[in-house]
Amino acid sequence: MITDRRRRERRSSVLAGLAIVAAVISLTAACTAVSAQKEPAPTKTQSVSPRTQPVSAGRLPTGSAPTHQGPPNAEDGVLPDHTSAYDTSLPGIAKLDPALLKAVQEAETAMKADGIRMQVTTGWRSKKYQEELLEKAIRKYGSRKKALEYVAEPDQSHHITGHAVDIGPTDADYWLDRNGNRFGLCRTYTNEIWHFELVTQPGGTCPPMTDPTK
Ligand SMILES: [Zn+2]
Known part of the structure; x- marks a missing residue:
């Protein structure tokens, strides 16, 4: 009987020991998880180089946008004159939503067959480029x-x-306003005859335009 009780006691103390080890392991794991979650914050701050800070004073760091100084350039989506939707080496074209890009390319080809040569004056823009356009407009x-x-x-x-x-x-613009819906492309603003988005199905009906002046 005595031996039996001792054995039982020993077994229960072993189990208690295992429980403590398990608790310590899970606690360590929890701490690691918390510190892993917190880590990205300082990295983000470090990525803003001191050299660019005075220029962007008063503005938030622009995420993945290029951090170069000076006026916006091709990397910001600035396009040269007569840019075609097929000029996919340019970031302003390459960074368009693939479905929109395909639709614009198809429209360009169809327009060309009708004797009209279109150009993309702006496609994708960086935040920096957009900010500059807004400042110019102001x-x-x-x-x-x-x-x-x-x-x-x-x-x-x-x-x-x-x-x-x-x-x-x-x-x-006039051609695309009349025929864009064949490709899913629609004018979306009443005051911008040049601005098109992919907002319907090919052959569908364009939704009513937004009037930004109201
Ligand atoms: Zn636009």
Whole structure:
């Protein structure tokens, strides 16, 4: 009997020991998980180089946007004159939503067959580029409110996400306004004949346009 009890006691103390070890392991694991979650924050701060901080003073760091100084360039989506939707070596074209890009390329080909040569004046834009356009528009129209009728806030522009294109010249705009729905492309703003988005099915009906002045 005595031996039996001792054996039982020994077994229960072994089990208690195992329970403590298990608790320590899970506690360590929990701490590791918490510290792993917290780690990205300091990395983000470090990625802003001190050299670029004075320039972007008053603005938040622009995530994955290029951090170069000076005016926006090709890396920000600035396109040269006569850019075709097939010029996929340019970031402004390459970073478009693939479905939108395909539709615009098809429209360009169909337009060409009708004797009209279109160009993409803007496709994808970086946040930096959008910010500069808005600042220019504020200078031009004299107020932020008026400027916002023509240029969206960086956080709201569909160009930033690659879901909008601006097309020129005007005969190409008129052609696309009439025929864009064949490719799913529609004008989305009453005051911008050049701005198109993929907002219907090929052959579908375009939704009513937004009036940014209202
Ligand atoms: Zn646009």
